[in-house]
Amino acid sequence: xxxxxxxxxxxxxxxxxxxxxxxxxxxxxxxxxxxxxxxxxxxxxxxxxxxxxxxxxxxxxxxxxxxxxxxxxxxxxxxxxxxxxxxxxxxxxxxxxxxxxxxxxxxxxxxxxxxxxxxxxxxxxxxxxxxxxxxxxxxxxxxxxxxxxxxxxxxxxxxxxxxxxxxxxxxxxxxxxxxxxxxxxxxxxxxxxxxxxxxxxxxxxxxxxxxxxxxxxxxxxxxxxxxxxxxxxxxxxxxxxxxxxxxxxxxxxxxxxxxxxxxxxxxxxxxxxxxxxxxxxxxxxxxxxxxxxxxxxxxxxxxxxxxxxxxxxxxxxxxxxxxxxxxxxxxxxxxxxxxxxxxxxxxxxxxxxxxxxxxxxxxxxxxxxxxxxxxxxxxxxxxxxxxxxxxxxxxxxxxxxxxxxxxxxxxxxxxxxxxxxxxxxxxxxxxxxxxxxxxxxxxxxxxxxxxxxxxxxxxxxxxxxxxxxxxxxxxxxxxxxxxxx
Amino acid sequence: xxxxxxxxxxxxxxxxxxxxxxxxxxxxxxxxxxxxxxxxxxxxxxxxxxxxxxxxxxxxxxxxxxxxxxxxxxxxxxxxxxxxxxxxxxxxxxx
Numbered sequence: 001x002x003x004x005x006x007x008x009x010x011x012x013x014x015x016x017x018x019x020x021x022x023x024x025x026x027x028x029x030x031x032x033x034x035x036x037x038x039x040x041x042x043x044x045x046x047x048x049x050x051x052x053x054x055x056x057x058x059x060x061x062x063x064x065x066x067x068x069x070x071x072x073x074x075x076x077x078x079x080x081x082x083x084x085x086x087x088x089x090x091x092x093x094x095x096x097x098x099x100x101x102x103x104x105x106x107x108x109x110x111x112x113x114x115x116x117x118x119x120x121x122x123x124x125x126x127x128x129x130x131x132x133x134x135x136x137x138x139x140x141x142x143x144x145x146x147x148x149x150x151x152x153x154x155x156x157x158x159x160x161x162x163x164x165x166x167x168x169x170x171x172x173x174x175x176x177x178x179x180x181x182x183x184x185x186x187x188x189x190x191x192x193x194x195x196x197x198x199x200x201x202x203x204x205x206x207x208x209x210x211x212x213x214x215x216x217x218x219x220x221x222x223x224x225x226x227x228x229x230x231x232x233x234x235x236x237x238x239x240x241x242x243x244x245x246x247x248x249x250x251x252x253x254x255x256x257x258x259x260x261x262x263x264x265x266x267x268x269x270x271x272x273x274x275x276x277x278x279x280x281x282x283x284x285x286x287x288x289x290x291x292x293x294x295x296x297x298x299x300x301x302x303x304x305x306x307x308x309x310x311x312x313x314x315x316x317x318x319x320x321x322x323x324x325x326x327x328x329x330x331x332x333x334x335x336x337x338x339x340x341x342x343x344x345x346x347x348x349x350x351x352x353x354x355x356x357x358x359x360x361x362x363x364x365x366x367x368x369x370x371x372x373x374x375x376x377x378x379x380x381x382x383x384x385x386x387x388x389x390x391x392x393x394x395x396x397x398x399x400x401x402x403x404x405x406x407x408x409x410x411x412x413x414x415x416x417x418x419x420x421x422x423x424x425x426x427x428x429x430x431x432x433x434x435x436x437x438x439x440x441x442x443x444x445x446x447x448x449x450x451x452x453x454x455x456x457x458x459x460x461x462x463x464x465x466x467x468x469x470x471x472x473x474x475x476x477x478x479x480x481x482x483x484x485x
Numbered sequence: 486x487x488x489x490x491x492x493x494x495x496x497x498x499x500x501x502x503x504x505x506x507x508x509x510x511x512x513x514x515x516x517x518x519x520x521x522x523x524x525x526x527x528x529x530x531x532x533x534x535x536x537x538x539x540x541x542x543x544x545x546x547x548x549x550x551x552x553x554x555x556x557x558x559x560x561x562x563x564x565x566x567x568x569x570x571x572x573x574x575x576x577x578x579x580x
Contacts, residue, residue, distance in 0.1 A: 099560040193541045206540055232548060236541045304523045315500065324573050329566035335576050340503035352502055353515055359500040360516070373526055375536035380529070382537060414515055415522050431540035
């Protein structure tokens, strides 16, 4: 029974289809482990009782043609789930119960999966360590008092800690790939427009994308195939032919051209990261691919651009939280006073900081100097990638400039926290797909990830490269179950 | 450039977030260090660059104007912090 949670999604699906395991067996196993794992604080809300009911119901009349037959799954608490509290990690949505389901989660349930619960995340997905959540920080299964990364920190912790076979996160500037890298798992940020944003609590609408997080590349491909769909309810959803990503997965990447961008060799980057990158370059060569040195000259401008564009969009998106129609409301002497107190008491410090930045850069007299400037630089960053993709099929970089850090280490210095996303942010600005795969450990035994960036809509290609590299790397995550008594 | 307390007060008014003196000082410090980092963009000449306004290069699709969610008023109202069953209730605005 205890071995069930160690199985990959692909194995679980296989075992349920062959009737070696029932959905009830699998669901019970993940619930048991989740209940023993409270110290990780990965869940905000659990739905264990009805998950078990659904599993039993599934077993009575199993539909084994589905892609996720009776598979239990917890999801990031940024996805609206009908009749189940959805908080976005914020006090302001502490009592919000959506009347509708996000398209991405609906796709998952339509393929037979069962909701286990809602996973912790940074408040409104704003953070890189899961320390901004109103519901407290998340512990990493890698080590006590280590951050799991963010903002999909609960998701990363739950997959690495085997509380859920796979999960979905969202990625606005690195929120899937950075926590995946910190916890030794695989995380894919799809092309902008690949997964519907309908029903996802909005942070920065031109950057937000949902994506899969899993123990291995094949599981990631399978879940991506389920969640990616054209959706008329999201006006930026793109109608393109989607692959059967898991079926078409191949480790044959012979002749692929992989770009190595020199600008990602940043000042002060630990030697361990440089060494990992070099190893990665050797791995893709061993797989028969060719590496080519490329230049993405505007890379160093990506993070400052992001810290204008994302807060600007956030300040507009979060204007809806006014204490009137849903969520938390503070008492006020009049309407304006009520708004101001609700937002002051309902939002945490990081969210307020970003709303303030966004409001400032959009305010009269500053719009051209900041917001318009950032949109122009964003264009230059996208042009860099367009130029590079004339020569290469994909790009290989480290996922993060360091391994995971301790809880509390960076909370007092917002800029040093933001620097975590230096390698992931350009990908969001250009709307491209990127995948982080675990590729080694640092001297402390903490996982390190490599990122493969693809052309728009070329998820299959980066999944294939990741699949081929995974085989060569043969990464083993060191999970000691330190939190289980 | 430096963001002073007066500016913080002005932005907090625009953002409808009440900020006390202590918070305002902390925010001024944070915002100044963030903007110092953002100023790096001024190194770039962008006079002839078209701003990127949308990453998805598609035109908006048309759809027929149909009601899809019916009779969900009760569910919607249920999420409200204060209501009188039919309406959202807010502090009095008209004397």
